[in-house]
Amino acid sequence: MLRSAFCRDDKDFSACSIFGMMNMRGEKFDGGPVITAIANMKERSNGLGGGFAAYGIYPQYADLYCFQLMYDDEGAKEETEEFLKGSFSVEGAEVIPTRPCEGVDDPPLLWRYFLQPRENLACEVADVDDFVVRAVMHINVRIDGAFVFSSGKNMGVFKGVGFPEDIGRFFRLEEYEGYIWVAHGRFPTNTQGWWGGAHPFNILDWSVVHNGEISSYGINRRYLEMFGYICTLHTDTEVIAYAVDLLVRRHGLSVEDMARVLAAPLWTEIDRMPERERELHVALRQTYGSLLLNGPFSVIISNRGQMIGLTDRIRLRPLVAGRNGDFMYISSEEAPMHLVDDTLRETWIPQGGAPIVAELEESTRKEEEEGAKVLSLRGPDSA
Amino acid sequence: MKSYILPQYLVERDDYRCIRCEVCVRQCAFDVHWYDEEEDAVFADESKCVGCLRCATLCPTNALVVRHNPTEHPPNANWTRDVLQNIYKQAETGGVLLTGMGCDRDYPIYWDRIVLDASQVTNPSIDPLREPMELRTYLGAKPDALQVEGKGKKVSLRTRITPQLRLETPIMFSAISYGAISFNACESLARAAAEMGTYYNTGEGGLHRDLYKYGDHTICQVASGRFGVHADYLEVAAALEIKIGQGAKPGIGGHLPGEKVSAEISRTRMIPKGTDALSPAPHHDIYSIEDLAQLIYALKEATHWKKPVSVKIAAVHNSAAIASGMVRAGADIIALDGIRGGTGAAPTMIRDNVGIPIELALAAVDDRLRQEGIRNRASIVVAGGIRSSADVIKAIALGADAVYIGTAALVAMGCHVCQKCYTGKCNWGIATQDPYLSKRLNPEVGARRLVNLLTAWSHEIMEMLGGMGINAVESLRGNRLRLRGVGLSQEELDILGIKHAGA
Numbered sequence: 001m002l003r004s005a006f007c008r009d010d011k012d013f014s015a016c017s018i019f020g021m022m023n024m025r026g027e028k029f030d031g032g033p034v035i036t037a038i039a040n041m042k043e044r045s046n047g048l049g050g051g052f053a054a055y056g057i058y059p060q061y062a063d064l065y066c067f068q069l070m071y072d073d074e075g076a077k078e079e080t081e082e083f084l085k086g087s088f089s090v091e092g093a094e095v096i097p098t099r100p101c102e103g104v105d106d107p108p109l110l111w112r113y114f115l116q117p118r119e120n121l122a123c124e125v126a127d128v129d130d131f132v133v134r135a136v137m138h139i140n141v142r143i144d145g146a147f148v149f150s151s152g153k154n155m156g157v158f159k160g161v162g163f164p165e166d167i168g169r170f171f172r173l174e175e176y177e178g179y180i181w182v183a184h185g186r187f188p189t190n191t192q193g194w195w196g197g198a199h200p201f202n203i204l205d206w207s208v209v210h211n212g213e214i215s216s217y218g219i220n221r222r223y224l225e226m227f228g229y230i231c232t233l234h235t236d237t238e239v240i241a242y243a244v245d246l247l248v249r250r251h252g253l254s255v256e257d258m259a260r261v262l263a264a265p266l267w268t269e270i271d272r273m274p275e276r277e278r279e280l281h282v283a284l285r286q287t288y289g290s291l292l293l294n295g296p297f298s299v300i301i302s303n304r305g306q307m308i309g310l311t312d313r314i315r316l317r318p319l320v321a322g323r324n325g326d327f328m329y330i331s332s333e334e335a336p337m338h339l340v341d342d343t344l345r346e347t348w349i350p351q352g353g354a355p356i357v358a359e360l361e362e363s364t365r366k367e368e369e370e371g372a373k374v375l376s377l378r379g380p381d382s383a
Numbered sequence: 384m385k386s387y388i389l390p391q392y393l394v395e396r397d398d399y400r401c402i403r404c405e406v407c408v409r410q411c412a413f414d415v416h417w418y419d420e421e422e423d424a425v426f427a428d429e430s431k432c433v434g435c436l437r438c439a440t441l442c443p444t445n446a447l448v449v450r451h452n453p454t455e456h457p458p459n460a461n462w463t464r465d466v467l468q469n470i471y472k473q474a475e476t477g478g479v480l481l482t483g484m485g486c487d488r489d490y491p492i493y494w495d496r497i498v499l500d501a502s503q504v505t506n507p508s509i510d511p512l513r514e515p516m517e518l519r520t521y522l523g524a525k526p527d528a529l530q531v532e533g534k535g536k537k538v539s540l541r542t543r544i545t546p547q548l549r550l551e552t553p554i555m556f557s558a559i560s561y562g563a564i565s566f567n568a569c570e571s572l573a574r575a576a577a578e579m580g581t582y583y584n585t586g587e588g589g590l591h592r593d594l595y596k597y598g599d600h601t602i603c604q605v606a607s608g609r610f611g612v613h614a615d616y617l618e619v620a621a622a623l624e625i626k627i628g629q630g631a632k633p634g635i636g637g638h639l640p641g642e643k644v645s646a647e648i649s650r651t652r653m654i655p656k657g658t659d660a661l662s663p664a665p666h667h668d669i670y671s672i673e674d675l676a677q678l679i680y681a682l683k684e685a686t687h688w689k690k691p692v693s694v695k696i697a698a699v700h701n702s703a704a705i706a707s708g709m710v711r712a713g714a715d716i717i718a719l720d721g722i723r724g725g726t727g728a729a730p731t732m733i734r735d736n737v738g739i740p741i742e743l744a745l746a747a748v749d750d751r752l753r754q755e756g757i758r759n760r761a762s763i764v765v766a767g768g769i770r771s772s773a774d775v776i777k778a779i780a781l782g783a784d785a786v787y788i789g790t791a792a793l794v795a796m797g798c799h800v801c802q803k804c805y806t807g808k809c810n811w812g813i814a815t816q817d818p819y820l821s822k823r824l825n826p827e828v829g830a831r832r833l834v835n836l837l838t839a840w841s842h843e844i845m846e847m848l849g850g851m852g853i854n855a856v857e858s859l860r861g862n863r864l865r866l867r868g869v870g871l872s873q874e875e876l877d878i879l880g881i882k883h884a885g886a
């Protein structure tokens with residue numbers, strides 16, 4: 001259904017704006033600044049898609065998987081809820097609060113659920129996360145008119161058809177507080193507006209916003225299919241989210257090694273490396289060559305502990321980074337960073353293929369994982 | 384018995400141009416041309432001409448035109464000229480029809496029904512003259528996942544990658560045995576492979592000691608006859624290949640006539656001089672998949688687990704299931720040889736009627752291995768009718784890791800595809816053991832021509848990759864979205880796993 005109705009091409013082609021900001025000490029701030037920032041890059045989107053991912057927004061349910069979903073109709077909702085009840089104990093279910101907003105028309109039904117996998121079912125699968133991934137795949141592939149926006153813990157994805165700033169207001173994001181906010185404005189050239197097709201793409205804790213087109217999409221997808229990921233949306237971005245999940249969560253690679261797979265150094269560079277490093281790089285390319293992302297892209301990949309910026313290895317799409325105290329920024333353009341943080345001085349343009357990694361401080365991360373402590377709230381000066 | 388066979392070719396000599404230099408007389412091993420002193424003229428016995436064009440190519444005054452005999456048989460869609468001529472031949476000899484090279488029937492060539500993509504606007508194309516463009520390819524089993532230890536600068540690899548072949552361009556030279564072709568032709572292939580950072584394959588004829596120095600670029604074949612297989616032979620190779628089948632003659636073994644078994648070949652193959660070298664149809668120690676697994680492990684054990692082992696099969700109806708079994712039996716490389724694959728000698732009926740086109744076999748095998756989640760565990764190399772860099776790049780996009788070229792490599796050295804390799808009289812010095820003929824191919828020149836061919840094809844592949852906005856060949860491998868079919872049925876498209884152009 002999804003394929004035929006929305007993505008008649010092999011995949012979508014889009015140009016975009018991306019923006020991410022993170023407080024590395026885990027201190028939270030509301031969605032205001034990130035809306036301001038993404039609105040500043042309006043020229044890079046065309047009103048056919050905008051979205052946000054926010055981490056740390058559901059501290060009261062930090063241990064539960066939060067599924068944020070869109071439904072085309074009541075039937076899809078009933079079917080999905082029936083399915084969810086079978087696999088999870090549903091600890092909370094609510095309509096995602098929205099407000100009417102000019103420029104955001106015909107929203108689907110938007111619901112969120114806080115879920116605990118049923119133990120007897122989950123232990124049949126080696127890993128609880130795998131169980132959750134399968135549930136997401138089931139809903140996206142099997143249930144007509146239902147689509148999972150996000151499925152991580154203590155995080156959520158809010159997206160839809162419209163300019164990103166309108167989508168942000170529609171979802172009342174200034175009412176949420178998180179320590180990582182990522183945003184996306186979309187300029188698709190071949191997809192009709194469909195809420196599920198907007199960025200970020202998410203699986204478990206991983207969210208991806210992406211600017212670019214991936215020429216290697218066909219093989220990236222086929223490789224991921226071997227590992228049980230079904231790319232329902234035919235978008236490059238979905239592939240990146242699954243690739244990251246496979247490499248980091250399932251295969252246990254570090255973020256740096258993941259970047260070395262997605263934007264591998266050239267053979268000529270590898271040939272010049274000292275032996276041990278060379279051996280590693282050669283093995284990464286031999287093993288994961290099918291996941292090399294070829295073509296122009298810049299992405300922000302985030303999870304509960306990290307925000308990572310990455311461009312393709314020959315840097316065909318823009319990406320700028322900035323840092324001010326505990327705040328880290330990654331953006332398509334430099335101006336919006338200064339717009340939301342007028343004391344920002346340190347900005348730089350990363351090399352093609354070299355990841356920028358903003359990490360939650362260890363101590364903070366533990367607390368965040370335990371989901372216990374609610375941190376003091378402070379927004380950036382301009383917020 | 385009077386022969387009813389019409390000459391296949393007519394040799395037309397322009398007497399005004401002919402300077403009686405007798406080049407054609409000396410060059411033709413089939414004794415077509417002779418000089419008559421009394422008449423001071425050169426004549427031709429056209430019934431002997433095989434159409435190899437050696438004379439026409441070397442004639443200094445372009446006095447010769449060799450053309451297909453236009454004499455027409457009574458029109459008949461069923462009883463065509465080829466059919467009738469074959470029956471006459473067999474009625475006169477009582478023998479199996481023999482031929483050389485690959486199938487020449489007009490089965491669909493899917494390469495010519497597939498077109499490639501290029502980037503426009505949303506995705507910049509890449510200029511390989513200004514930007515890096517990577518063709519390096521590793522053949523061999525890849526792990527499903529890598530385990531890495533340590534952090535930061537101290538990271539090191541825990542997973543041990545099994546032995547791999549490193550190719551600087553995804554093109555290798557197919558198995559062609561010493562015996563089927565001359566020593567000089569073998570040396571040309573070996574030198575070119577070494578210079579280009581790729582590999583050539585010994586075929587089933589063993590490896591001449593003088594070529595051991597190219598061992599790092601040699602894939603040594605182990606076929607059912609075990610000709611020339613001994614410890615040193617296994618040791619010197621970069622990789623080993625078990626030959627189960629060959630695209631030109633699936634289901635049967637090889638035959639090298641005793642006349643071609645010279646002293647050198649007898650030494651290399653380890654068989655008595657002048658005896659026919661007949662390799663059995665099956666390996667008599669492989670009657671099932673577990674037997675294949677045993678031979679794979681025996682070869683790995685014998686070479687201390689330092690070399691990848693390839694298994695080569697002819698592309699047949701159920702190649703996909705067979706390939707899956709081969710991977711599970713431990714093959715590191717699956718070599719598939721399609722119906723258009725060449726040979727030094729094969730029964731014509733088998734060459735032309737057994738097997739399937741390589742494009743379909745490749746698509747089916749790649750799909751099956753992916754469905755079973757074992758595509759990583761082996762590389763796929765395809766052979767059989769790869770004619771140009773476009774065929775190579777389409778094969779890669781369909782799912783091949785690399786290709787083998789055989790006929791194209793021989794053509795680069797001068798072969799004119801006359802299909803008479805089994806006679807041992809190749810005028811181009813390739814498919815012959817006659818020293819008078821084989822010295823026509825200078826290994827230095829042969830190697831140069833092969834290097835030039837691979838260089839040219841590699842450049843073309845880079846251009847096409849760049850056009851698609853791709854700068855590493857692995858991003859095209861199995862990336863069937865970059866292909867479209869033209870004029871193919873839905874069933875063909877489904878098997879190839881591609882869409883029709885315009886869709």
Ligand code: SF4
Nearest residue numbers: 401402404405407442
């Ligand atoms: S090679 Fe040409 S010029 Fe020389 S004898 Fe033959 S036909 Fe005449």
Ligand code: SF4
Nearest residue numbers: 798799801802804809
């Ligand atoms: S190798 Fe020689 S005999 Fe065989 S087809 Fe080519 S030219 Fe003819």
